[in-house]
Amino acid sequence: MPPEIIPKDKVGDDLWQKREELLTPADNPEEKLETYDCKNFDPATGKCLDYENRPDICKRSGCVDPDSTESEEAQFKRLSEKKFIKIK
Numbered sequence: 001m002p003p004e005i006i007p008k009d010k011v012g013d014d015l016w017q018k019r020e021e022l023l024t025p026a027d028n029p030e031e032k033l034e035t036y037d038c039k040n041f042d043p044a045t046g047k048c049l050d051y052e053n054r055p056d057i058c059k060r061s062g063c064v065d066p067d068s069t070e071s072e073e074a075q076f077k078r079l080s081e082k083k084f085i086k087i088k
Contacts, residue, residue: 001034007055015039015055022088033084046076 007015016036023033038058040049048054068075 001036005057006036007057009039010053020088021086023084024087026083026085029085032087 001018003014009015016038019035019037021035023035025031025033038048040054041047042049048058070078
């Protein structure tokens with residue numbers, strides 16, 4: 001991901017930190033996915049610490065949709081069932 005696409009926090013620092021891993025979907029080994037950690041992600045709750053001010057890229061992501069008729073648990077389950085292979 002180009003550095004200019006990585007969202008910034010309120011003081012202009014990168015909101016995401018790139019992980020040292022590369023994933024590929026088991027059903028599409030030609031696709032490669034970089035992974036990042038977000039400074040605003042609370043791993044204990046699974047929620048954004050600054051939800052109201054989250055960047056546009058986060059609003060368009062495949063995360064849980066609060067307006068969905070599907071429960072959060074069902075959404076997490078569906079999203080987590082996709083199999084990935086760690087290649088780095």
